Amino acid sequence: MATGIEVAVLPVAGMGTRMLPATKAVPKEMLPILDRPLIQYAIDEALEAGIREVVLVTARGKDSIEDHLDTAPELERTLEIRGRARELESVRATRLPPGSVVSIRQQEPLGLGHAVWCARHVVGRRPFAVLLPDDLVAGSPGCLLQMVEAWRETGGNLVAVEEVPPERTGSYGIMSPGASRGRLTEVLGLVEKPRPEEAPSRLAVIGRYILQPEVMDVLGQHRRGAGGEIQLTDAMAELIGRQPFHGFAFTGTRHDCGSVLGTTIATLALALERPDLAPAVRAWAAEHLP
Numbered sequence: 001m002a003t004g005i006e007v008a009v010l011p012v013a014g015m016g017t018r019m020l021p022a023t024k025a026v027p028k029e030m031l032p033i034l035d036r037p038l039i040q041y042a043i044d045e046a047l048e049a050g051i052r053e054v055v056l057v058t059a060r061g062k063d064s065i066e067d068h069l070d071t072a073p074e075l076e077r078t079l080e081i082r083g084r085a086r087e088l089e090s091v092r093a094t095r096l097p098p099g100s101v102v103s104i105r106q107q108e109p110l111g112l113g114h115a116v117w118c119a120r121h122v123v124g125r126r127p128f129a130v131l132l133p134d135d136l137v138a139g140s141p142g143c144l145l146q147m148v149e150a151w152r153e154t155g156g157n158l159v160a161v162e163e164v165p166p167e168r169t170g171s172y173g174i175m176s177p178g179a180s181r182g183r184l185t186e187v188l189g190l191v192e193k194p195r196p197e198e199a200p201s202r203l204a205v206i207g208r209y210i211l212q213p214e215v216m217d218v219l220g221q222h223r224r225g226a227g228g229e230i231q232l233t234d235a236m237a238e239l240i241g242r243q244p245f246h247g248f249a250f251t252g253t254r255h256d257c258g259s260v261l262g263t264t265i266a267t268l269a270l271a272l273e274r275p276d277l278a279p280a281v282r283a284w285a286a287e288h289l290p
């Protein structure tokens with residue numbers, strides 16, 4: 001029986017074009033949702049799920065993501081001298097244990113599948129998680145921890161799925177569903193960004209995956225799919241029938257933080273969960289919203 005997942009791949013090489021000009025000089029993963037950068041939500045979710053090695057697949061100009069996970073000696077010293085204990089604690093909480101972050105450059109933007117494949121030597125022959133930080137999944141326990149617990153029973157490959165409106169299938173990997181049991185549905189097929197009339201269902205894969213290392217072998221064939229890119233969805237589809245493969249209906253709310261609307265809603269939704277912010281946000285809304 002499967003035990004735990006040790007290693008997570010976080011693809012963070014994207015240009016963040018939907019968030020320009022904010023992302024001209026700042027990686028989209030470093031834009032804040034409240035007082036934490038987007039990357040922090042995915043990292044914390046991974047740590048909660050028992051992940052001990054984080055592989056960042058990054059790109060030129062995105063070094064601030066690595067800096068965020070490192071120590072900041074001058075800042076920490078200054079906060080200490082000034083007696084700012086709360087702030088100091090919040091900064092120290094972002095530092096990962098020594099040796100637990102590996103960073104790899106995806107030299108060319110050849111697609112999500114290519115980004116994941118860039119992590120193959122670090123992942124080795126272990127099952128691994130993939131978290132797309134753009135997808136902020138709010139809720140407790142976190143989405144990946146829920147998945148690891150389900151995966152202990154299923155083994156194989158497990159992808160988080162949610163229903164999307166029919167007109168949105170063209171933005172996602174869509175699964176063809178088989179038998180369901182509780183929150184698990186057997187995956188019979190996967191297609192990347194189908195037009196609504198061609199979609200096998202409305203069950204969309206969101207950015208949380210537990211995958212077997214064989215997917216790296218398929219990705220290594222560098223076959224191009226939708227949009228001319230090397231697609232993770234196509235490589236996963238090749239494992240169906242060879243290994244267990246399930247979709248997992250997680251509990252929680254997914255926010256698309258690669259878009260302005262998604263980050264706006266995420267900011268509001270998360271603020272309403274925070275005791276220090278919620279009363280003032282509600283008061284503002286009562287006054288300004290009809």
Ligand code: G1P
Nearest residue numbers: 112135171172173205206207233
């Ligand atoms: C990627 C994947 C897609 C998945 C989506 C989830 O697409 O290719 O299969 O459904 O993430 O957010 P992207 O959003 O990078 O276009």
